[in-house]
Every structure is written in structure tokens, then in C-alpha cells.
Amino acid sequence: MICVLMMASGAGWESDAFARLNTAGGVVVLKRCVDVDDLLATATSGQADVAVIGLEAPGLDPSAVAHLRRYAVRPVAVVASAVDDLDVLSRSERLGITNLVSADDLESLAEVVSTVEDMADTQVRGLEPSAPVVSAPTDEHRVVAIWGPGGAPGRTTLAVSVAAELARRGGSTVLIDADPYGGGVAQQLGILDEVSGLLSAARLAGAGQLGDRFASTTRAIGDRLTVVTGLPRADRWIEVRATHLESVLDRARELGHVIVDTGFSLEDDPGGDFGARPARNAMTLTALAAADEIVVVGAADPVGLSRLARGLVDLREITGGAPVRVVVNRMRSSLGWSEREIAGMVEGFSRVSGLHFLPEDRSATDRALVAGRSLIEGGDGPLVRALAGVVDAVFPASLAGENPRRTSGRRRMVLRR
Numbered sequence: 306m307i308c309v310l311m312m313a314s315g316a317g318w319e320s321d322a323f324a325r326l327n328t329a330g331g332v333v334v335l336k337r338c339v340d341v342d343d344l345l346a347t348a349t350s351g352q353a354d355v356a357v358i359g360l361e362a363p364g365l366d367p368s369a370v371a372h373l374r375r376y377a378v379r380p381v382a383v384v385a386s387a388v389d390d391l392d393v394l395s396r397s398e399r400l401g402i403t404n405l406v407s408a409d410d411l412e413s414l415a416e417v418v419s420t421v422e423d424m425a426d427t428q429v430r431g432l433e434p435s436a437p438v439v440s441a442p443t444d445e446h447r448v449v450a451i452w453g454p455g456g457a458p459g460r461t462t463l464a465v466s467v468a469a470e471l472a473r474r475g476g477s478t479v480l481i482d483a484d485p486y487g488g489g490v491a492q493q494l495g496i497l498d499e500v501s502g503l504l505s506a507a508r509l510a511g512a513g514q515l516g517d518r519f520a521s522t523t524r525a526i527g528d529r530l531t532v533v534t535g536l537p538r539a540d541r542w543i544e545v546r547a548t549h550l551e552s553v554l555d556r557a558r559e560l561g562h563v564i565v566d567t568g569f570s571l572e573d574d575p576g577g578d579f580g581a582r583p584a585r586n587a588m589t590l591t592a593l594a595a596a597d598e599i600v601v602v603g604a605a606d607p608v609g610l611s612r613l614a615r616g617l618v619d620l621r622e623i624t625g626g627a628p629v630r631v632v633v634n635r636m637r638s639s640l641g642w643s644e645r646e647i648a649g650m651v652e653g654f655s656r657v658s659g660l661h662f663l664p665e666d667r668s669a670t671d672r673a674l675v676a677g678r679s680l681i682e683g684g685d686g687p688l689v690r691a692l693a694g695v696v697d698a699v700f701p702a703s704l705a706g707e708n709p710r711r712t713s714g715r716r717r718m719v720l721r722r
Contacts (some may be wrong), residue, residue, distance in 0.1 A: 306329055309418060310353045310378070312338040314362040318383055318408040322357060324372070329415035337699045339582055341369055342583055345548060348378045355418050360384045360396060360405070368511035368548035370401050375551070379421050383408055428643050448554055448563040449699055450596035454616035455569040458604040459634040459663075461489040462670065462680070463692075464566035467600070469679035472530035474703045477561030480524070481533040483550060483588045484568045485542040488535015495677020502533040505542065507549040519556045533557070535566070547587040548637055562700065566590040571619050594625060598658075598699060602632045605662075610650065617655035623646055628658040632695060635665040659698050663691045 309326055311334055313319035319337070326332050335353055336345040341364035349372075356373055358365065360382040381404040384393045388405040395481050397405055404421050406414050410542060420574075451464040461484075468480040480501060482488035491498065506522040509515040523531040534552065536542060557563045568589040593599060601620065602611025613631070620629065631651050636644070644662050651660055666688040673680045680689055697704060 306333055307355060307419060308335040309336075310336055310338055310344055310347055310356045312341065312344040312356065312358045312362060313383070314340065314359050316359045316362075316383070316385070316408070318359075318411060320637045322383065322414055325411055325415055326357070326418065329419070331419050332415055332418055341365055342546070345369060348373050348376045351376055352602055353378050355379050355421060357381050357383060357414070357418065360393065360400075360402070362443075362510075364546075365400065366511040366514075366548075367400055368510045368546065368552045372548040372551060380404065381406060381417055381421055383411075383412075383414070401513070428611060428701055445595040445702065446558045446560075446562055447700070448558055448565065448592075448595055450565045450567055450592045450599050451602065452567045452593060452599055452616075452620070453569060453602040454612035456604065456612055458602050458609055458613070460484075460569070461493060461566050463600065463602050463632060463634070463663075463695075463707060464564050465490060465493050466680045466692045467696055467699070468530055468564040469526075469681040470693055471562055471564070471700055471703055472527060473681055474696075475529060476700070478530050479533065479557040479561055479563045480530065481553065481557060481563060481565045481592075482535030483565050483592050484535055485545075485588045486568050486570075487539040488537075488566070490566055491534040493674060493677070494532060494679065495528060496504050496526075496532065496534055498524060498534060499537075501535065503535050503553070504537075504544055505551045506533060509593060510552040511546075512551040515552050515556055519553075522651055529561075531560070534685055541586070542585055543583065545588055546583045547591040549698045550591045551595065552586050554592070565596070567592045571616075588607045590623065592629070593620075593623060593661075596627050599624060599627050599629045600632060600683050600695070600699065601629055601657075602634050605633050605636045605647065605665075609634075610647065614650065614654045617651070617657075621655055622681075630656065630659040630661070630695075630699065631657045632653075632661045632663060636662045637665045661695050661698070662690065663695075663713055665686055 309332060311323060323334055326334050336347055338347055341362060346506055348585040356378050368378055382397060382402045383406050385408050386393055388407050397647035404417060406417055451460050455496050464472045468478050472478040506515060509518050525531050525534055554563060559705060572586055603609050626685045633647055648660050664687045669680060669686055669688055673683050
């Protein structure tokens with residue numbers, strides 16, 4: 306049985322196509338989707354085999370087609386004119402769709418749906434496969450998402466610090482600001498560009514040009530660290546689809562390790578209407594789903610720990626098996642509890658792969674913020690050594706490029722504990 310998704314965006318051929326597919330043997334229409342976002346969200350469930358879509362549907366772009374194929378959903382496009390029309394061929398080539406059926410020839414739709422092959426072997430009506438090919442991730446390059454609950458526990462500071470420390474050790478690193486509520490990476494690093502790297506990358510992904518022009522969306526910070534700056538205003542989240550971020554992460558992983566600064570909310574909201582706009586938290590959920598490891602940061606005070614506990618429970622339902630590491634930030638003796646007590650609380654709410662504590666050092670963080678530099682560039686200190694310990698655990702291979710004196714000092718600190 307072939308399960309089909311349909312997305313016609315109100316085109317006149319939809320009812321006829323639906324009837325023909327439902328009466329065809331061995332084919333069932335699983336859902337009639339209202340727009341591209343609905344189609345992509347349904348495809349993610351992994352229950353569909355083929356998507357019958359309108360070639361001119363609003364929001365349909367190469368990254369959306371790549372998302373379908375990522376979940377083994379083969380696209381079949383219905384076109385209003387003849388399949389050999391030059392405009393049709395040009396658009397289908399740009400999208401990477403090679404299976405075309407004319408709206409005037411729907412009698413062949415069921416047969417095409419039943420016999421459509423995988424994209425790697427597809428040769429339909431004289432068209433050559435031209436879908437954008439995403440290179441397989443290099444084994445040594447990992448995607449690490451930095452997440453934390455609401456209340457500013459230090460997500461951006463941790464993401465910047467981990468990326469800077471990893472780059473300092475000689476590893477090529479891409480830092481991506483994917484906070485849908487407004488980015489802060491550019492401000493922390495003193496980047497004054499008026500153009501958002503994330504918005505530029507999203508537009509290129511939508512046009513199928515990200516592969517060749519990804520470098521134009523990044524800013525170099527030193528020899529090993531490049532940054533994709535975030536949204537200049539919180540209201541511009543609507544311009545970045547989940548499929549765009551997937552393409553950005555895939556392309557960034559080809560260049561080095563990827564550190565993603567995410568938002569705080571895990572709600573899978575529908576976007577408030579049935580238009581062609583993405584969900585508000587789609588970027589955060591996409592980054593977490595793509596991550597090889599998730600680093601969760603929470604504040605050490607009572608409010609921060611309660612938010613951390615609830616966040617770990619919520620995160621457990623959506624991680625999909627990725628290891629979770631917890632960092633407790635701004636740890637200080639005046640709070641009146643020990644690291645062991647906090648560890649017992651964390652372990653009671655979630656099974657984590659590691660637990661780290663970052664001491665509070667307000668003067669160091671203030672100096673770094675005012676100077677527009679990472680904490681790593683500010684010199685040695687307890688906080689910097691603790692941050693380096695996080696990098697040791699998340700990227701153990703990076704120890705090969707570590708400063709021997711700094712490493713031995715950190716080992717002595719662990720032994721004293």
C-alpha cells in the first residue's frame with residue numbers, strides 16, 4: 306500500500322486527483338495538507354511514501370523538497386500546463402522535482418504515484434534528476450545544540466564560549482544563532498553587520514543556492530571560527546522555515562563542528578493560522594532534532610533550577626535519543642547548597658550524559674560583553690577552565706590540540722576535587 310500526501314493549495318485539480326487516487330488499487334491518500342508547512346510536518350512522521358503537490362504552491366522551494374526526500378517521501382508535481390512547457394521545466398529543475406503530471410492528464414496520476422522511483426534513480430519524461438545534493442556529514446564533524454529554559458540562564462554565553470574554545474584548539478567551527486526570539490551572538494562578539502546571516506542563508510536555501518554561497522552569509526572571527534548571525538528583530542522569525550535551517554545545518558556541518566544557539570520554548574505551536582508561515586519555535590525544534598548532542602544550561606538559583614527541572618522533563622519527550630548534557634551556570638557558595646545536592650535533583654528528573662558546574666564570575670563576563678569578545682579571549686580563570694571542561698567532554702577529540710599547560714592545570718583542579 307502506497308500512502309500519499311496531497312497539497313494543492315486550492316487548485317482546481319485537487320478534488321479530481323483525490324478521487325482518482327482513492328479509487329486506484331494499492332494507493333491511499335493519507336492526508337490533504339493545507340499548505341507547505343502542514344505537508345512538511347506530516348512528512349516528518351515517516352508514514353507517507355509519495356507527496357502529490359502543486360508545482361506552483363506558495364512556499365514550495367528546494368529546501369522543502371529536500372525535506373520530503375530526507376524522510377523518504379517522493380514528490381510528484383501536478384502542473385497546470387503541459388509538462389514540456391519551458392517555464393514548467395525551469396521551475397521543476399530548480400526545485401529538483403522530476404516526476405510531473407499535467408492537470409489535464411490526471412488519468413496517469415495513479416500510475417505515476419504507484420511506479421515513482423527514488424530520486425537517485427528517477428528519469429521522468431526526459432528530465433534529468435537535478436535535486437540539490439547534500440553531502441553526507443563528515444564523521445568527525447558534530448552538531449551540538451545549546452538549549453535552556455526561559456529566564457536567561459546563559460545559553461548564548463555558553464554557545465559563544467564553547468565555539469570559541471573549540472576554535473582555539475584548532476577545530477573548524479561554525480556558530481549559528483538560531484534563536485527565534487531575537488539573536489544575541491552578534492552583540493556578544495561585537496559584530497555590527499546590518500544584514501542577518503541567518504536570514505540571508507534562509508533566502509539562499511529557498512532559492513536552492515545555499516551550497517555555493519553559504520560563505521557569504523557568515524562572518525569570520527579569527528582563523529577557525531565563523532558565525533551565522535541571528536535575527537535582527539524577534540518579529541522576523543517568520544522568514545525562516547524549518548527546512549531552511551536544516552539546509553543551513555547540513556551545509557555548516559560540511560565545514561566543521563556546528564554549535565547552535567537555540568530559543569527557550571519547546572512548544573510545537575501551529576503558527577496561529579493556516580497560512581504559509583512556519584511555526585514560531587520550528588527553528589529550536591529543528592536544531593534539537595538535528596543535534597548529535599544537546600547541552601542544557603540552567604541557572605543555579607532556586608528559580609533557575611525549578612525551570613531547569615521542568616525543561617528537562619519537556620526535553621525528554623522530543624530529543625529522539627540524542628544525549629543530553631547539563632550545565633549549571635552561575636554556581637556560588639552563597640546559595641547554600643552543594644554540587645552533590647544539585648546533581649541529585651537533576652538526576653531525579655532526567656538521565657543525563659554529564660553534569661558540569663560553571664562558577665559565577667561577573668567581572669569576567671562583564672569585561673567580555675563590553676569588549677565584544679568571548680570569555681575564552683579574556684584569559685585564564687576558574688570560569689574559563691570550567692568552560693574548557695565542558696568542551697573536553699563534548700568534543701574529546703579536541704584535546705589533541707589543547708594547550709598542555711592549560712590541560713594539566715585543569716586536571717589538577719579535578720584531582721583536588
